[in-house]
Amino acid sequence: MDQRDLQWKKANRSQGTNNCVELGCDAQGNIVAVRDSKNADGPQLPFSRAAMMALVNGGYAAQ
Numbered sequence: 251m252d253q254r255d256l257q258w259k260k261a262n263r264s265q266g267t268n269n270c271v272e273l274g275c276d277a278q279g280n281i282v283a284v285r286d287s288k289n290a291d292g293p294q295l296p297f298s299r300a301a302m303m304a305l306v307n308g309g310y311a312a313q
Contacts, residue, residue, distance in 0.1 A: 272290070281297065
């Protein structure tokens with residue numbers, strides 16, 4: 251997938267700052283990449299849907 255086709259979303263709680271990451275979603279709404287909001291043209295870290303779910307679930311389990 252060409253990551254230029256992704257729709258990038260930032261957390262609502264970022265309160266207008268650029269100190270966070272953005273999640274790139276494909277046309278079906280699947281999260282497939284992460285990037286630094288301060289460097290939108292910089293590197294992007296691609297994820298499969300399964301890998302992103304494991305990351306999120308692991309974060310919740312650690313709380």
